[in-house]
Amino acid sequence: MTSGISRRRFGQLAAGLAASLPLAMPSVLRAQEGDVVRMCWFNTTTVSAQIAHVLMRTDIPARNGLKMEMIQLAASPAITEALVSGAGDVGTLSDFAAVTTMAIGAPVTTVASQARFRSAVLATKKSGITSLADLKGKQVYGTFGITAFQNAQDAVLKAGLTPGKDVTFVNVGPAELADAVGAQRIDAFFSYDPFVSYFESTGAAHVISQNVTPVIVLAANNRFLQQKPDVLKRLLIANSEALFFAAQNNDLVNGWFRTLEPAKNIPEPVLQKASSYDPAWSAKSFSDIRATLSPEQIAQMEALAKWGVDAKLLPRLPDVPKFINTAIAAAADKEAAALNFDVKSVKILRA
Template sequence: MIKRSLLALTLSAATLAGSACAVAGEEKPLRVGYVFAMANAPALIADKQGYYREEGLNVDLKALGDGPVIQQALAAGELDVAYAGTPPVYQWFSRGLQSRILAKVNYGQAAVIVDAKSPITDLQALKGKKLAGVKKGSGMDVLLRGYVLKEKAGLDPDKDLDIVDMPPGNMNAALERGIVDAAFSWEPFVSQSVLRGSSRILLDVNQALPQYPWYVVIALPKTLQERPDEVVKLLRAHRKAIAFLNEHPAESNRLIAEAFKLEAVQGTDGKIIAPQAIVAQARTRLGWSADLQASDIQFIQRLMDYSHDLGFIDTTLKTEQIVDTSYLEKAAH
């Protein structure tokens, strides 16, 4: 009798421990990282507007510097899901970190700018000039070298001009001081420079490639296997955030300006231009959408082909290996 009682107590304790573990498992936060860029506003909006909580999610949201840092955090097991540029995703995929692209975040954001008084009027005139860009092999560098320079301008990015690697936050000052002749930049830096009157746009990539996808939501296979329901809920919150951005531009512009600590700029007429106006200007070159259309997937394939042709990856990849829209489809219901 005593033995049975002890056995019953042991089983009860085990059941309670199992229940506690299950509860703890449910409360385990979904660790979400995002590149700290205006185009990734849906991650911030989902958090600020309470869309993650509405879906019953416990999200630990982390802002990180760039795509490679995001990939390193994923590889180290420090993140479950991320908002990142497409090229770092497939570059790391080719090295063994086989994340899946689940949804689109934004389209547009990049532009080539020159000094307002520059004699340069077309991309071909960049030959022999200095252009501010980012780290060779990075996502934006793939777009610059593969599309803007090789395909659009017919230039050899390694021989026909000097690409100067610098942080995007330094590009406007370098352009104003004549250190470089042009810059390949993105929002909000492009709009800040244009509104100040110190530069003009030589190429708006979103006009040349309407609604080209850039940032995407990605997840590790381990996350998809172990936490599929939470991934669907996250994508549902992502859809809600994008709807808010598109349906409430004034309010979302204010939230974005606050989140990215944008400062007012002074125009050529001396008038002060508010931070929200910078975001509104940026919206003329970027926007938000969750759905991965056939054209988006084709563009991702183009990026992968550019990277292969430029020697940044030595594997030929196909989008079927890396894109999985099934979770986004579930999030639509």
């Protein structure tokens, strides 16, 4: 049973995600020396956020000649604005958020894959729903314009149901959705981790369909990309090293993740489960880490672009490959492979 306390925690988590922090008031933490990189990130996306904490708290940036200015923002829209305005050099975006920058012709280029996450369609405990087929005639709630929305519609279609005819999707904000799930006022909804894992952990809902292919990408302001390609390459190497450090130190970096809002309210077991859907989270060798976007990931972004236009969420269909640069990440992967990175040699600068 979901208690009132659980509903409040749902609301705290979702409200933190929904909030839009103004660019004039970011949380900025700086390293000590090297070429400056202003990196925008948000502290709710598993694995991606743990990487950010490693970059903030270890000597990995300095080892790569970098001085990080870590700008914490609420979510992809604020990061997109920072990249477009030039307030940030590099930022973490969901794959659909990156496609949105392409559709509006923003001066931003997608340069690397950073993390993978899970999206899912869930049914509430009281609903009695056990499969996608049971959604016929039902309403499915969630926030439109995100990757999880496309994943949910795709899952329904593959189950032989037609959105708008057999299933009605209802747009609702994250905080309102969390409250509705906690109070068991709805039957079904879609979301993404760590919120999927949180809803599962409380028993408020269970997954009836999931997709583990969505990706968080790194996107760069075009001026930074053109003027400082070597700095960007070193950042991508540092990012890969930070990811492998996180993979080897799950408990440590999960603790770091939970030191900042809104992640303070996410239980560690939930965080660990949510992170585990990224294969890199359990990487045993540094050679398992790759920054270069795969052809499959690029094709996935093309599919998201087509869906976005069909759903009238995008103004035009972008030529996705033209807004992606894989050359620098490929060079970073090649150079990183030759570095013989020793994760045990990393120094923690602040706990």
